[in-house]
Amino acid sequence: MRASKVYTSWFLAPAVIIYTVLFVVPVVLGLAYSMTNWNSMSDTVKFVGLKNFREIFSVGSPYLKNLSITLIFTVFTLIVKEGCGLGLAVLVNSGIRSKSALRAVFFLPQTLSPLIIGIVFISLLSPGGVVNAFLRLIGLDGLTKAWLVDPKFVLGATILVESWRMIGWNMVILLAGLQAIPLDYYEAAALDGASFRGQFLHITIPLLVPSLTITAVLNTIHGLKTFDLIFALTGGGPGHLTELLNVAVFHEFSMGRYGMATALGVVVFAITATIAVAIKNAMMRNVVEA
Amino acid sequence: MSRRKALSSALGTAGGWLLALVILVPLAIVVLASLKTKPEAATMDLTLPAMPQWGNYLEAIRRGGLVRAFFNSVLISSVSATVCILVSSTAGFVLSRNRTRLNNAIFNYIFLGLIAPLNYITTIRTFQVLHIMNSYVGIILLYIALGIPFAVFAYFGYVSTIPRELDEAAVIDGCNPWQMFSRVIFPLLKPVTITVLVLNFLGAWNDFISPLYLLNRQSTWPMVLSVYNFFGMHFNEWNMISAVILLGTLPVMLLYLFGQRYIVSGMTSGAVKQ
Numbered sequence: 001m002r003a004s005k006v007y008t009s010w011f012l013a014p015a016v017i018i019y020t021v022l023f024v025v026p027v028v029l030g031l032a033y034s035m036t037n038w039n040s041m042s043d044t045v046k047f048v049g050l051k052n053f054r055e056i057f058s059v060g061s062p063y064l065k066n067l068s069i070t071l072i073f074t075v076f077t078l079i080v081k082e083g084c085g086l087g088l089a090v091l092v093n094s095g096i097r098s099k100s101a102l103r104a105v106f107f108l109p110q111t112l113s114p115l116i117i118g119i120v121f122i123s124l125l126s127p128g129g130v131v132n133a134f135l136r137l138i139g140l141d142g143l144t145k146a147w148l149v150d151p152k153f154v155l156g157a158t159i160l161v162e163s164w165r166m167i168g169w170n171m172v173i174l175l176a177g178l179q180a181i182p183l184d185y186y187e188a189a190a191l192d193g194a195s196f197r198g199q200f201l202h203i204t205i206p207l208l209v210p211s212l213t214i215t216a217v218l219n220t221i222h223g224l225k226t227f228d229l230i231f232a233l234t235g236g237g238p239g240h241l242t243e244l245l246n247v248a249v250f251h252e253f254s255m256g257r258y259g260m261a262t263a264l265g266v267v268v269f270a271i272t273a274t275i276a277v278a279i280k281n282a283m284m285r286n287v288v289e290a
Numbered sequence: 291m292s293r294r295k296a297l298s299s300a301l302g303t304a305g306g307w308l309l310a311l312v313i314l315v316p317l318a319i320v321v322l323a324s325l326k327t328k329p330e331a332a333t334m335d336l337t338l339p340a341m342p343q344w345g346n347y348l349e350a351i352r353r354g355g356l357v358r359a360f361f362n363s364v365l366i367s368s369v370s371a372t373v374c375i376l377v378s379s380t381a382g383f384v385l386s387r388n389r390t391r392l393n394n395a396i397f398n399y400i401f402l403g404l405i406a407p408l409n410y411i412t413t414i415r416t417f418q419v420l421h422i423m424n425s426y427v428g429i430i431l432l433y434i435a436l437g438i439p440f441a442v443f444a445y446f447g448y449v450s451t452i453p454r455e456l457d458e459a460a461v462i463d464g465c466n467p468w469q470m471f472s473r474v475i476f477p478l479l480k481p482v483t484i485t486v487l488v489l490n491f492l493g494a495w496n497d498f499i500s501p502l503y504l505l506n507r508q509s510t511w512p513m514v515l516s517v518y519n520f521f522g523m524h525f526n527e528w529n530m531i532s533a534v535i536l537l538g539t540l541p542v543m544l545l546y547l548f549g550q551r552y553i554v555s556g557m558t559s560g561a562v563k564q
Contacts, residue, residue, distance in 0.1 A: 006457065007388035008467050015381035015438050016396060022435035023403055026416050030409035088309065095295075096302035105310045107554055108317075111546045113496035113514045116535055119521050120320055123334040123528055130319060130335050164312070173558050225407050228498045232518065249411070253503075258411050265409040276405055 027269070034263035040256025052263035063264065065240065066248040067271075073159060073244055074223030080163040081219050082212065085170025090204075092171070093178045103175070106168030114165060118232025121161045122148065148234055151241055158242050162229055166222065170215050177211030178204065217276050224272045323532035324350075331529035343529065350533035353524075358509065359516035363495055363541075366426060366512055370433035371490035375483055378438050382445025383475060387454070397446065403439030410503040417504060424507045432500055437490040444559065448482045449475070485556035488549050495542055513538040 034052055038045045056063040088106060092099050109117065124130050125147040132144040147157040181204065189199050205212075227246040230236065236243035236251065243251070245268045252261035315336065323331040324346055326339040351357060385397050413432065414423065422428030452475065460470040476483075494512075501515045511519070517538045521531050546553055 003388045004390075006461055006467055006470070007384040009384070011380035011384040011467070011471070012393075012396065014377040015400070015442060018377060018431060018435050019400060019403060019438045021420075022413070022416065022432050023408060023438075024399075026409050026413040027406060029412035029415060033412055033415070088306075091302055091306055091309075094299075094302055096299050096306055098303060098306070102306045102310055103554070104550055105313050107557075108313060108546065110557060111492060111496075111542055111553060112539060113498060113517075113542075115496075115498040115514055115518055116539060119517070119531065119535065120316055124316055124319070128333050130315070133335060168313070169557065172554055176558070221405060231498075232521075250502075253411055262409060262411045265407075265411060269407055269409070272407055273405055 030262050030265055030269070033259060034266045036259045038259035038262070040258065045259075048259070052260050053267075055260070056263060056267060062240065063248065063267075066243050066245050066264075067267070069155065069242065070224060070226075070244045073155065073162075073226065073242075074220055076156075076159045077162045077166070077223050078216060078219045080159065081166045081170045082174075082215055084163065084167045085215070086174050086208075086212075088167065088171040089174040089178055090200075093175055103168075103172060106171050108168065109165045110169045112165075114226075114229040115232045117161065117165055118229045121164075121233055125157055125161075149238055151238060154234060154238060155242050158230055158233055161233060162223075162226060165229065166219070170219070173215050174208065174211050177208045181207045213279070217279050220275050220279060221272055224268060224275070320532045320535055323528050324536045326529045328527055328529050331527075331532065334528055334532075346529055346533040347537065350530055350537060353530065354516055354520045354534045354537075355508070356513070356516060356534065356537055359511055359513045359538075362426075362510060363512040363514075366430055366433065367491045367494040369426075370430045370437065370494050371487050373430070374434045374437040374441055374490050375487055377434065378441030378486065379445050379476060379479060379483065380471060381438075382442045383449050383471060385442065386446045386449035387457070397442075400439050400442050403436075404443065408436065410499065414503060424505055424510060426510065429500060429504055429510075432504065433490065433494045433497075437486070437493065441486045441490070444482045444486055445479060448479055452478055484549070485552045485559070488545065488552045489556045492542060492545065492553065 033045075035047060035049055036045045037048050037051075055061060056067075058064075092102055096102075127144070127146045127149075131147065135141065135143045145153050147153055185203050185207075186199055189203060194202070225246060226244055227250070230242055230244055230247055231250070234242045236247040245264060249261050249264045249268070252258075252264060319334050319336060322336065322338065323334050325342040325344070326346075327341075327343055330337075330339055381400075385393050417423040417428050420428070422431065456474055456478075457470060460474045465473065496514060497512075498514045498518065501510075501512055505511060505515070508519075517534050520534050524530055
């Protein structure tokens with residue numbers, strides 16, 4: 001039986017062609033057009049070398065602001081999602097009832113469109129919204145804010161909404177990781193008199209490193225690519241304070257500065273790929289075999 | 291000891307449901323608001339409508355142009371998910387079975403698509419050259435392309451658990467490659483097929499950024515874009531906005547209700563070893 005005959009290349013061709021034409025070509029074109037002055041004002045597209053990138057990375061450029069906001073957003077969403085996800089996973093795994101129902105509820109936001117979540121939270125976070133009403137109910141009147149308008153809190157608010165969306169997803173992955181840890185480890189540790197805290201720090205966490213790593217990588221990629229949720233929630237405002245890179249790409253695009261929009265897209269691409277690979281390598285070094 | 295255990299389990303369960311309220315309350319608010327009058331819905335909260343306004347949904351469908359949007363979303367999501375299955379299952383099968391150096395390179399080439407974000411501006415350029423801007427064909431092809439990396443990856447892994455002897459038996463019985471794949475192998479790939487189908491359908495249904503860049507004609511708009519448009523034009527009518535949102539997410543909710551197992555395992559696979 002000739003492998004090349006039976007496993008014919010015709011089976012591969014449609015996928016490779018569609019993927020190449022509609023995914024790879026735009027990405028490669030992006031590299032090319034990022035070095036042009038492509039815009040809606042003129043009909044000719046001129047090669048300008050690295051000018052767009054020099055503009056992005058020049059001192060005091062608004063794009064550096066976009067970049068730092070994106071990084072802050074990514075780091076903090078990562079911490080909240082993974083921290084709360086781990087907490088929930090431990091809770092759900094601790095022999096409580098209605099485990100699968102809770103899992104289903106926490107996972108639910110992940111199946112909703114981020115845009116729609118953004119729209120809903122506009123109302124919930126408004127000054128007269130339910131978040132402030134809840135804070136007043138528990139006596140924390142001082143903490144009520146105009147969450148999406150106040151420059152001091154708006155980025156934090158978007159971070160919490162994005163985390164709301166993704167905590168359940170983190171929980172499910174970490175829960176699967178927890179369930180893969182053999183129970184004997186805990187029994188042996190308990191016999192030796194290890195506390196819950198000791199068991200958590202010295203058994204759970206080290207054995208959970210692979211799950212924590214993969215969620216960290218994916219959370220980072222999601223964070224850097226975030227668009228819809230912010231677009232709906234704040235539109236990047238007030239005053240560019242929540243303008244993540246992909247939101248800036250859209251704004252450049254709608255102003256007709258296609259070359260610059262493309263260059264920013266390339267920056268998102270480069271950072272996403274670099275950070276994802278770096279985190280994976282760094283964390284995988286600490287893997288403990290179960 | 292056992293009483294203490296029962297108590298802590300009950301406390302944990304209660305705590306779990308208390309935290310679940312953080313997820314459930316916002317959803318409940320939207321459902322309630324969709325049944326309120328405009329002044330009642332001005333503050334979105336957990337109060338019940340004085341009189342449920344069932345007519346809101348009909349009005350939302352009419353004013354939001356949701357019939358058209360619904361069919362657009364169904365068309366775009368189902369066709370792209372189906373074709374993606376077709377091209378990715380065959381590709382994953384061949385890549386898994388015939389591991390030549392070229393095929394390994396192709397696998398890695400496709401795998402890159404799992405990390406790399408798409409550049410939408412140059413996608414517009416590509417669409418213009420191919421004359422598929424503002425068309426169903428264009429956005430469907432794009433969703434297929436975006437779905438291929440994960441689908442090929444999933445099929446690739448699953449095919450390697452199916453014995454090669456089956457292929458050989460089929461070939462000896464006189465099947466050509468297509469018959470062998472479609473009659474013998476493909477039916478065995480059902481778990482991956484359902485997962486990929488559901489995920490791609492969901493992904494296309496919920497996507498906002500692609501139609502935002504690539505569909506400028508309102509007649510082609512899918513549900514999420516229509517929701518956004520409605521929100522932009524009637525931003526103080528929260529009862530209507532909620533009704534539109536509810537109708538826009540209803541199919542997704544139903545899918546989640548019945549296909550939860552596939553959705554949860556699919557959305558976390560790659561991260562979780564099955």
